[in-house]
Amino acid sequence: MNNVKAKVKIKSKLLYSIVFLVLIGILSTYIWKLNSEKRNLQNNYIDDWAIYNYGQTIEGTKGTKGIDINILPAWKKILPKENIIVAVVDTGIDIYANNMSNNIERNKKDTINEIDDDHNGLIDDHLGWNFYDNNNTIYENELYDYYGTYIATTITKVNPKARIIPVKFLKSTMGTSNDAVEAISYAIKRGARIINCSWNFNEYNNVLYEVIRDNPDVLFVCSTGNRNSNIDKDLLYPCSYGLDNIINVLAIDNRGEIYEASGYGSSTVDLGAPGVDVKVTLPNNEVALLDGTSVAAAYVSGASSLILGKYPNLSAKEVKERIIKSATRLETLRNHCSSGGLLNVGKSNK
Template sequence: MKKSLSALLGVSLLVFGLTLGAESSYAESSTNSNVKKATQQLNPTIQIPASKVKKKEKNLFSGSSKKETRRGKITEADAKRGYIKDEIIVKFKTNKSLSSLGDKIKVKGLKLNKTLDKKLGIQTLKFDTNVSTMKEILKVLNASSAVEYAEPNYIYKPAAVSEPYYQYMWGLKNTGQYIDGAAGKKGIDINAESAWVKTKGSASTTVAVIDTGVDIYHPDLKDNIWKKPGEIAGDGIDNDRNGYIDDVNGWDFYYDDDEVYYDEEYDAHGTHVAGTIGAKENSTGVIGVAPNVKIMSLKFIGPDGGSTDGAIAAINYAKSKGVKVSNNSWGGGEYSQALYDVIKSSNSTFIAAAGNDGDNIDSYPAYPAAYDLPNIVSLAAIDNQGNLGDFSNYGSKNVDVAAPGVSVLSTIPENSYAYGDGTSMAAPHVTGVASLVLAANPSFSSAQLKDTLMKSTTKLSSLTGKVASGGLVNAGLAVSADIDGEIPGVSLNGNSISSTLNASTDKDDVYSVKLTKGEKFTVSLSGAAGTDFDLYLYN
């Protein structure tokens, strides 16, 4: 027997601050993109003319041969296979470890490679491929009483495709301007200008770009790159003793070094994503959805993709720095329990591209977007007419919202700009909006942030039955909406949540929770002397 419970807190004008105590693979193809000089003068509040746009076709989203001197862990053969041939990810049961496997360690050539999450007990092991195949080793380990689960170290790739070029950043403001000879539809955008009246983001909000690298020297990005307090660049010392030497702007988990930007072609994808999120308003180039935020570059994707353990390490790095939102424009591999567990425990909102196979991922799941976790916001891509991109995955259950993802103009390395298509390009629009919402509501939990993004969308008939919200993300509504004051309320998915009310701007908070018969639900209210408040329970 389960019942739904909604709690509404009502507060009179006597209250100023009242505290309530109380989440199929898609390895995207990389094809040549089309780029075009963008010299047209645009509204300066939306986009500054691009000062340097690539004039020839180039592959924005693939690797480069320039890094041959720095060998990554993933081989071309691994990339084709979909996982690293001699590595497995294992979660041991409580009080169990590698030694608990006994003779299997020696027989299978098992040895510890690295500990990915000490608290969750997740590790990467290596094994002797001359002794066992991947299938055999997984069968043995998953049958062991010491192991909770064992799985391959899957490989992920950027969720981007390259389509025709476009002239304007229509995703921020669509006036019906012509894009590649066809008129857009006025209002099919994220309503950025309305949001910017209230906030353009905060420098105290750091967004993790978990991707390829980011050109931290790009004129539109350099002033918004996250810098780690207390870390001294180039001294060769792990100043804060976190295991990463000189991690001033983030870390490269593919090559395991501090070089978050190295190559013009290899790091184009992450740079394009970063520009859509947070390109600075500086009278040059483009502008991001949240032009005042800080970008943390966490590379885990190399020329041949990125691995599960690299993704896990990046997510945990962001968690250790208190990052509340991350952009994840990548996917591939099968269901990974380890990745699921780490995303769930990340204490952040995980923005995930749905993928570019044109599939319904309710029926053919694409991960990580299709993980059933309350802190994942997955998204589809639309064009400037409001139609779902013909490449975009969708799903009324596993895809939450839609965002501009066709012909998106953004930054690429070496002071340049280019257009790109894909759910990779849609994701940073949502991440940018999430950053604006956090700037306006810094105490928001991941549940509140997700509810806000989903309940403030612009409803489009083209998205009915395609995404759970049925709508296009709307920045203006999201930063101004009092989502947590509406019935049926913000879903409570964790063990507890706290919030602050305000007599003028936030008089009510509503939460909903499913309880099994016999479970207890506790609410504590506190305020200054003379505080007046009311607690209502429904159902």
């Protein structure tokens, strides 16, 4: 089969904003290539090496067969008992991207009627909440909300039955740890078992630490940043809190090599997941290839929701241990993370 390529058009305003986000260290991914043409995922399935890597060439790099998340066999066997709620605490989400509307966990206690029906202090948080603007607008536009969108669509790609709560606390280049704490607290009250944290802060925040520590039944899946730093030494939060319910994810390419900008750490980082030239869906159903640890974390969030769907009584720590122990060991990752391995969805669900 031939590699399928699409024409690429970089949107300068969007690209400059992304570069700035990376430089100031708030977000953990940047757009590598943004396709101007909408591409049918099914017709271009050949490109999605994270799902099935048979050695195809992506953007000039020939992959290594088997370096993928081993999910195809798992999809045939997995029969989830429950549909697990995953909160995407990030930018906003285009809930119509990749037909994701049916995956959104709606707040049935608060309909859209300009009344706080459930008396939680948030008017009409039917779909989620925007803690940056303090309103119920969970999607504004492509420029502000592509991050949360591709995180959510990646999670639902791994687990099509995952329930997603959009919880926005980032807007373009702005976001605070205090807003992150409020967003996390809200997600937990809404029933999230998994919270995807594809963002980092350089400074320790005790309130953020406490909200994670005090909710041991919630698994926090964290990206490790894109600064090519050893976060065993150069601490990064939430990754460096050292809690049993935090799992930290670095990014690899289609050969099993660590992404050149990925954060790493033989004791702090747990495992790797796809994060170079990874196919994702953006707002308005645009398709892009991305580099970075943010999307790598999303793969682990999706895998975690599959495990909890099948074994809903597992604790967050037990899910984490299952994912780490089942990772596919790679010599290339031996000194970069504690497991020395790549996410293996099939094995983790046995």
